[in-house]
Amino acid sequence: MYEVEIKVRGGGSFEVFLCNTTKRFKELTVEDLWDKVQQEKERYNSENYRLLFEGSILDEDDSLYESGIRNGSVIILESVRREPSLSGTLCIRRNSMDRLADFDVCVLQ
Numbered sequence: 001m002y003e004v005e006i007k008v009r010g011g012g013s014f015e016v017f018l019c020n021t022t023k024r025f026k027e028l029t030v031e032d033l034w035d036k037v038q039q040e041k042e043r044y045n046s047e048n049y050r051l052l053f054e055g056s057i058l059d060e061d062d063s064l065y066e067s068g069i070r071n072g073s074v075i076i077l078e079s080v081r082r083e084p085s086l087s088g089t090l091c092i093r094r095n096s097m098d099r100l101a102d103f104d105v106c107v108l109q
Contacts, residue, residue: 002071006037006051008044009078016040018064030067031060037077044077052076 002018002025016036019025034046051058053067053075069075 004033004069004072005074006040006077007074009076014040025071026063026065028064029060030058030062030064033058033064033075034060048080050078050080052078 001020002022003015004018005013006016007013016033018028018033018036030051033051037044037051046060053069053073056067058067058075
């Protein structure tokens with residue numbers, strides 16, 4: 001049985017069941033993990049949150065197995081705040097893992 005722990009940045013955590021077999025586990029992607037997260041907690045989605053493992057942001061196409069995730073791994077769920085900027089662009093405010101630095105990524109609308 002394969003499960004991971006999802007720790008929500010800012011408090012709380014929950015377990016997510018992934019699958020029963022090693023063969024199936026090696027086929028799972030981060031997108032599959034997002035589906036499982038949303039089954040457990042509907043409010044968390046890939047549009048407003050991101051998943052991190054060992055300091056790296058997980059992309060939806062990434063393989064869980066190739067990303068180093070194993071049974072019992074702890075994955076961080078972090079909010080991505082979207083804030084309008086004065087210049088008319090949409091800024092996505094992101095905090096670093098250790099909260100030592102902030103930076104903005106702006107996308108033209």
